[in-house]
Amino acid sequence: MLSLAWLIPVFPVLAWLIIGLSGRKMQNRGSGIAIPAVLISFLFSLAVLVQVAQGQSYHTSFTWLEWPGFQITFGFQVDPLAAMMLVVVTLVSLLVQIYSLGYMQGDSHYSRYYANLSLFTAAMLTLLLADNYLLLLIAWELVGLCSYLLIGHYFRNPGVPQAANKAFLTTRVGDFGFMIALMAIFNATGTFNFQEIFALAQTGAISQGTLVLVTAGLFLGAAGKSAQFPFQVWLPDAMAGPTPVSALIHAATMVAAGVYLIARSLPLYLVVPQVMQVVAWVGGITALLAAAVGLVVNDIKKVLAYSTISQLGYMMLGLGVGAFFPGVFHLMTHAFFKALLFLGAGSVIHAVHTQDMREMGGLGRRMPYTTLAFLAGSLALAGVFPFAGFYSKDSILAAVYASGNSVLFWMGVVAAILTAFYITRAVVLTFWHQPRSQGAEQAQESSPVMTVPLLILSGFALAAGWLGADFSGNILGGFLGTEFHLPRAIHHYVTRIATVAALGGIVLAIFTYLFRWFQPSVLTQRFPQCYQLLQQAYYFDRFYNRVFVTGTIRVAEFVAWFDQTVIDGLVNAVGRLGKNLALLIAKIDILLIDGFVVGFGHSVGRAGDRVRRWQNGLTANYLLSLVWAVLISILTFKLLG
Amino acid sequence: MIPLSWVLALAGLLFGIGLLGALLSTNAVRMLICIELMLNAVNINLVAFSRYQGQAHGEIVALFAMAIGAAEAAVGLAIFVAVARNSKVIDIDKINLLKW
Amino acid sequence: MGGIDQHFDLQVIGLTGEGERSKMNLPWLSLAIILPLVGSLGIAFLPKGKTKGYKVAALAVSLLTLLLVVVIGTQVDFGQSGVQLEEVLPWLPQYGVSYHLGVDGLSYPLVFLSALLTVLAVLASWEVNYRSKAYFSLLMLLEAGLIGVFLALDYILFYIFWEVVLVPMYFLIGIWGGPRKEYAALKFFIYTLFGSVIMLVGILALYFAAGINSFNIIELTQITYSSHLQFWVFLAFFIGLAVKVPVFPFHTWLPDAHVEAPTAVSMLLAGILLKMGTYGFFRILLPTLPDASLSFAPILAVLGIINIVYGALAAMGQDDLKKMVAYSSISHMGYVLLGVAAMTPASLNGAVFQMFSHGIISALLFYSVGLIYERTHTRKISELGGLLVKIPAIGVVLAIAAFASLGLPGFSGFIAEFFVLMGAFVNFRNLVFIGGLGLVLTAAYLLWMMQRVLLGEPRVDWPQFADLKGLELVAAAPLVITAIVLGVYPALLVNLVSPAVSGILALLGGN
Numbered sequence A: 001m002l003s004l005a006w007l008i009p010v011f012p013v014l015a016w017l018i019i020g021l022s023g024r025k026m027q028n029r030g031s032g033i034a035i036p037a038v039l040i041s042f043l044f045s046l047a048v049l050v051q052v053a054q055g056q057s058y059h060t061s062f063t064w065l066e067w068p069g070f071q072i073t074f075g076f077q078v079d080p081l082a083a084m085m086l087v088v089v090t091l092v093s094l095l096v097q098i099y100s101l102g103y104m105q106g107d108s109h110y111s112r113y114y115a116n117l118s119l120f121t122a123a124m125l126t127l128l129l130a131d132n133y134l135l136l137l138i139a140w141e142l143v144g145l146c147s148y149l150l151i152g153h154y155f156r157n158p159g160v161p162q163a164a165n166k167a168f169l170t171t172r173v174g175d176f177g178f179m180i181a182l183m184a185i186f187n188a189t190g191t192f193n194f195q196e197i198f199a200l201a202q203t204g205a206i207s208q209g210t211l212v213l214v215t216a217g218l219f220l221g222a223a224g225k226s227a228q229f230p231f232q233v234w235l236p237d238a239m240a241g242p243t244p245v246s247a248l249i250h251a252a253t254m255v256a257a258g259v260y261l262i263a264r265s266l267p268l269y270l271v272v273p274q275v276m277q278v279v280a281w282v283g284g285i286t287a288l289l290a291a292a293v294g295l296v297v298n299d300i301k302k303v304l305a306y307s308t309i310s311q312l313g314y315m316m317l318g319l320g321v322g323a324f325f326p327g328v329f330h331l332m333t334h335a336f337f338k339a340l341l342f343l344g345a346g347s348v349i350h351a352v353h354t355q356d357m358r359e360m361g362g363l364g365r366r367m368p369y370t371t372l373a374f375l376a377g378s379l380a381l382a383g384v385f386p387f388a389g390f391y392s393k394d395s396i397l398a399a400v401y402a403s404g405n406s407v408l409f410w411m412g413v414v415a416a417i418l419t420a421f422y423i424t425r426a427v428v429l430t431f432w433h434q435p436r437s438q439g440a441e442q443a444q445e446s447s448p449v450m451t452v453p454l455l456i457l458s459g460f461a462l463a464a465g466w467l468g469a470d471f472s473g474n475i476l477g478g479f480l481g482t483e484f485h486l487p488r489a490i491h492h493y494v495t496r497i498a499t500v501a502a503l504g505g506i507v508l509a510i511f512t513y514l515f516r517w518f519q520p521s522v523l524t525q526r527f528p529q530c531y532q533l534l535q536q537a538y539y540f541d542r543f544y545n546r547v548f549v550t551g552t553i554r555v556a557e558f559v560a561w562f563d564q565t566v567i568d569g570l571v572n573a574v575g576r577l578g579k580n581l582a583l584l585i586a587k588i589d590i591l592l593i594d595g596f597v598v599g600f601g602h603s604v605g606r607a608g609d610r611v612r613r614w615q616n617g618l619t620a621n622y623l624l625s626l627v628w629a630v631l632i633s634i635l636t637f638k639l640l641g
Numbered sequence B: 001m002i003p004l005s006w007v008l009a010l011a012g013l014l015f016g017i018g019l020l021g022a023l024l025s026t027n028a029v030r031m032l033i034c035i036e037l038m039l040n041a042v043n044i045n046l047v048a049f050s051r052y053q054g055q056a057h058g059e060i061v062a063l064f065a066m067a068i069g070a071a072e073a074a075v076g077l078a079i080f081v082a083v084a085r086n087s088k089v090i091d092i093d094k095i096n097l098l099k100w
Numbered sequence C: 001m002g003g004i005d006q007h008f009d010l011q012v013i014g015l016t017g018e019g020e021r022s023k024m025n026l027p028w029l030s031l032a033i034i035l036p037l038v039g040s041l042g043i044a045f046l047p048k049g050k051t052k053g054y055k056v057a058a059l060a061v062s063l064l065t066l067l068l069v070v071v072i073g074t075q076v077d078f079g080q081s082g083v084q085l086e087e088v089l090p091w092l093p094q095y096g097v098s099y100h101l102g103v104d105g106l107s108y109p110l111v112f113l114s115a116l117l118t119v120l121a122v123l124a125s126w127e128v129n130y131r132s133k134a135y136f137s138l139l140m141l142l143e144a145g146l147i148g149v150f151l152a153l154d155y156i157l158f159y160i161f162w163e164v165v166l167v168p169m170y171f172l173i174g175i176w177g178g179p180r181k182e183y184a185a186l187k188f189f190i191y192t193l194f195g196s197v198i199m200l201v202g203i204l205a206l207y208f209a210a211g212i213n214s215f216n217i218i219e220l221t222q223i224t225y226s227s228h229l230q231f232w233v234f235l236a237f238f239i240g241l242a243v244k245v246p247v248f249p250f251h252t253w254l255p256d257a258h259v260e261a262p263t264a265v266s267m268l269l270a271g272i273l274l275k276m277g278t279y280g281f282f283r284i285l286l287p288t289l290p291d292a293s294l295s296f297a298p299i300l301a302v303l304g305i306i307n308i309v310y311g312a313l314a315a316m317g318q319d320d321l322k323k324m325v326a327y328s329s330i331s332h333m334g335y336v337l338l339g340v341a342a343m344t345p346a347s348l349n350g351a352v353f354q355m356f357s358h359g360i361i362s363a364l365l366f367y368s369v370g371l372i373y374e375r376t377h378t379r380k381i382s383e384l385g386g387l388l389v390k391i392p393a394i395g396v397v398l399a400i401a402a403f404a405s406l407g408l409p410g411f412s413g414f415i416a417e418f419f420v421l422m423g424a425f426v427n428f429r430n431l432v433f434i435g436g437l438g439l440v441l442t443a444a445y446l447l448w449m450m451q452r453v454l455l456g457e458p459r460v461d462w463p464q465f466a467d468l469k470g471l472e473l474v475a476a477a478p479l480v481i482t483a484i485v486l487g488v489y490p491a492l493l494v495n496l497v498s499p500a501v502s503g504i505l506a507l508l509g510g511n
Helices: A002-007 A010-026 A030-053 A080-103 A110-129 A133-154 A160-189 A194-202 A208-225 A234-240 A243-252 A254-264 A273-294 A300-320 A324-352 A368-382 A388-403 A406-431 A448-468 A475-480 A488-514 A520-526 A528-535 A537-612 A619-640 B004-024 B028-053 B057-087 C002-017 C028-044 C051-075 C107-124 C132-151 C155-176 C181-210 C217-221 C227-244 C253-260 C263-288 C290-316 C321-342 C345-376 C392-405 C412-427 C429-453 C470-488 C491-507
Strands: A058-067 A070-078 C084-092 C097-103
Touching: A002 A010, A002 A030, A002 A058, A002 A070, A010 A030, A010 A110, A030 A080, A030 A110, A058 C491, A070 A080, A070 A110, A070 A133, A080 A110, A080 A243, A080 A254, A080 A324, A080 A448, A080 A475, A110 A133, A110 A243, A110 A254, A133 A160, A133 A208, A133 A234, A133 A243, A133 A254, A160 A194, A160 A208, A160 A234, A160 C412, A160 C429, A208 A254, A208 A273, A234 A243, A234 A300, A243 A254, A243 A300, A243 A324, A254 A300, A254 A324, A273 A300, A273 A388, A273 A406, A273 A537, A300 A324, A300 A388, A300 A406, A324 A368, A324 A388, A324 A448, A324 A475, A368 A388, A368 A406, A368 A448, A368 A488, A388 A406, A388 A448, A388 A488, A406 A488, A448 A475, A520 A528, A528 A537, A537 C181, A537 C253, A537 C290, A537 C429, A619 B004, B004 B028, B028 B057, C028 C051, C028 C084, C028 C097, C028 C107, C028 C132, C051 C084, C051 C107, C051 C132, C084 C155, C097 C107, C097 C132, C097 C155, C107 C132, C107 C263, C107 C345, C107 C470, C107 C491, C132 C155, C132 C263, C155 C181, C155 C217, C155 C263, C181 C217, C181 C227, C181 C253, C217 C263, C227 C263, C227 C290, C253 C263, C253 C321, C263 C290, C263 C321, C263 C345, C263 C491, C290 C321, C290 C412, C290 C429, C321 C345, C321 C412, C321 C429, C345 C392, C345 C412, C345 C470, C345 C491, C392 C412, C392 C429, C392 C470, C412 C429, C412 C470, C470 C491
Parallel strands: none
Antiparallel strands: A058 A070, C084 C097
16 A cells, blocks of 8 residues: 555546646536545555554655766655655545635636646645755645645635735745755755765755855745745735635645645754744744734734744744644644644635625534534644643743743743634634624535534644654654653743733633723724734735835836847947947948049049030131241240250 | 241231131131131241251242142042032021031 | 768778668758758749648748658667767868768757757648748748758858758748837847857858868867957857847847747747757857856856846736737747756756757747737737636647746746756756746746736637647647656757757866
8 A cells, every 4th residue: 555655646536637637628527627636545545554653654756867977766655654644635635625616616617616626636745755955846846836726716806816926936935945945955965865865964964054055044944934024914815815724725734735845854954953943933023023913914814824924833843942843743643733723713704705804703603513613623722721722832932941042932832822812802703792793693514515624623723733653652742753842831931921811811801802901992092003013914025015016027127128228228239339430431432442433534524524625616716826836846845945 | 038927927917807807707718718827827937937947848838838728628628519419508606516 | 072072982991881780871860951942943943823722831841850850860869979970071162161960969950949849830821821831831941941050060161051041030020020020030030140240250260260261160169368368258158149049138129020920930939930049159169168157157147037027027928919028038038048058967968958948948938829819810918818718729729838938847837947957956046046046937927828828818809719639739739748758858958968068068177
């Protein structure tokens, strides 16, 4: 079974090809091909997971490109990390695709949607299976393409194309760093293969400078993909895509690819602690800043988007302090509970036809399953015992605490309070109180095809954390092969703080929004600048628009003008100069050269004209001339002697 | 014997008359006569020098000149006759068809 | 005459005697040039008014040529670096001029590209009805010239083919072009003629400096020239080739020519004509003038980067779709220049790959722009919009072309640009950082273009357009497939090219 692991991404590719090539003939049958394909992939992944858990591993490769002294091999490998991620990705993808049966029903581009989802799944699976950086980059870019295509699904709506472009371009800036890293690493080692590179790095065969460049470049790519500070701007806009897409791509899988990349490359980072520091700080800052924005956003999907950014920051923070297991653990649990939250939000949006939480309310009784599922996801996100987030977030905070960087630790704790607060706020605004709009009043529970995946995911949101818990003997840690042991005292201390933080945030939000003990508007009026700062997400968008977008367009317009006017003007001027020179030469030719020839003839003629007047026909004159001639000759002879 | 200068003076006078006549006359025949005068003035010169030097060269040349002069007169007159027949004019100033 | 025959016989014997691979005694390469030439003449002598007939004839001739080129491919052993299937006939023996053809891994991809793109250009010209006899005749003449340039191994022959290409191109733009066709055609002609005349000076200088009474391109590489001479000859060749590539600041003829040229001509212009310039770098400059090449390399690299970034920025600033694509061509050719300048195996292989890949992708881009223009009768980006709603299939073709062009992995462009940058990273690390900026800019202007042309709601109340027709699909599909196949498995092309590149590197002194 394990030797067939390479087939896992092949099924979705086939689905994509079949749906894509049949075009309009497919009509609305795309899902009938895509879902079985991803189901098969999921079953394969499960089988692979089981075999990897039994200690087997898989690696296959072939020569992709070579010339003398140069060889690039491509291959697939399955290690515990990949095996775990394969299951997560195929499972979430499967559930999302089933959910989409209901959510996307009647969409005019239903089959295209499923084709894109299939391609995405295939690319994401390839990304996980890749045994080298180049193949990973290729898959990495392809998931970016799918993200672009899926964000742009409603491409006729205003603002949607811009959002798609923004996502692609922002991540592309990061990918540039990724590519630089690959160039540096290949020129230093002559291979893209993970294992070979890690082996070389650990023996010190790669210079520190190169490693810094490589790790920094990789992190740039990861930060772009995972929407880390300062690349976070694209993810909230990416919510323009269909909600299931947000769940799958912009919460559970693709955005986590950045974290996966760092986790994969952790052996490199461990050699260059200074870059590790950067990763940790960027993660911490992102976690805190994004969580703060989550407090004030009213769009339910945007709350979840900022939450995603914040949680990805947590993972980066964990990896940045060198903790492989907590980062990956949180990556896994987050994939489940964030997909759940998004799908729950999607169910709400599907029912209420708005994304603005101010127009919701009172949905608890109208949509019981959705409410239950969303609640489970929220508790997991807030990190409440015994939900999944509790264990994974806990382990990250513990790792940060153990690393001794108390600033980062407290940033994480504050972010945890904010997280608990904003998600409770979202839950209360959406599901409690009275409906605040007609849509909310008439909302009905979604069809089972949507609620069943929600309930399945709820189970994972509750239980996924247990895999990494102490009471289960940390099955996941053992599976991943990384022992993660911290002193019990630290664990207890951190657990207490984290629980207090989570409950504190929840209680605060409940008092504010459920019991309405005090009005949040008091705060926003007291500190309008702060409120605006958060509302505008620290003005990043405005800044980027002014500086990069507008600036680049201005420069481009200038270059276009410059090219047209100056460079081409110069060419044309040279051309004109040549033409005028030719005309001038032509004139000179007529005047001077030809003029000389003609002029000579003319003057001879004119001279003849003069002379011939002498020949006046009077014989006496001729005779006189003769006389004069004789006289002059005589005189001349006389004088000359 | 008459001094040479006298003879030369005569010849010069004769030549001058001929020259003036040739220059000033408009009648073609008269012009031809005047030319004959000039020719013969030269002949006189030739003969005179020949006599005074005691050599026959000059006289021989004079004889030639007379012969040529006769021939010339004949040709000249013939031309004039032809011209006169054509244009009924003998005025030398009016005979200018060959000019530019 | 007898001498020539004898020589030819010897050559044929030489061919048959070589190797155990069975090679038929046919002058394959000459046939590949003569076939389109005969086609050109044949179409010219067809009776008047048979518009369809000219098209079918041109298609048949170009398909046969393509087939012939494929057969040539089977005859060549690409594992070796030297030129093969050589044909030599003395021409002006007292001056060392000969009719000398040959093919290697460097020229074969370009010959193939010429043959392939001509077929597609004929298909893309199916709607040309104005003076179609002359049009298709000139198209065939152009193909003969292009194949000739890539096969010629004698400077004089090379130069003649080089100029032969100009003539049909001039008429194709000047007669079948847009509103400012005369200006564009004249500019193209004069500009490139100016360049090639300077190149001719270089050729002659090389000939006299070598002093072996030979115009043989290969033989002349085996002589070491003084660095002074190399400097000047390099400069002369560089200007001649730079105009063709085109290298900043010699590029301004290109946007004008593209804007005015009909679609099929644009495909050929961007697809192949530009590669004549870069082919010259590989065939002539690097092997013949290694010292000068090395000392000029930094300048070349900087010019390459300028091409990349400047072209991308200029493309972003255009409102005319075709002009935008033309500037993107300038930008992409910058990678070839950078690859040549870096002179590492990866960068040179990448540069050759880019030549081929850009030939495919730019042709596809121009074709899809042409398809849009044919329907909307405008190329102004500001007047288009929402085309994905009106003509989804054409929109998809344009999107594929755009993604291929912006270097998305899975398409050939990514492979080329990645290897060029990776190769250049060794020598010109800082320039590569700037070149990476070009990657972002390229993505930016192409995505922005797609946003304004394809996405959103249609801005104008257009009538119903016909979507992609069968014939148009046939013309576009080979390009899409080639770009994807090479993107997924680049070894198909690299295996042909890399021995030739190794040969060049060996001549460069194993740098």
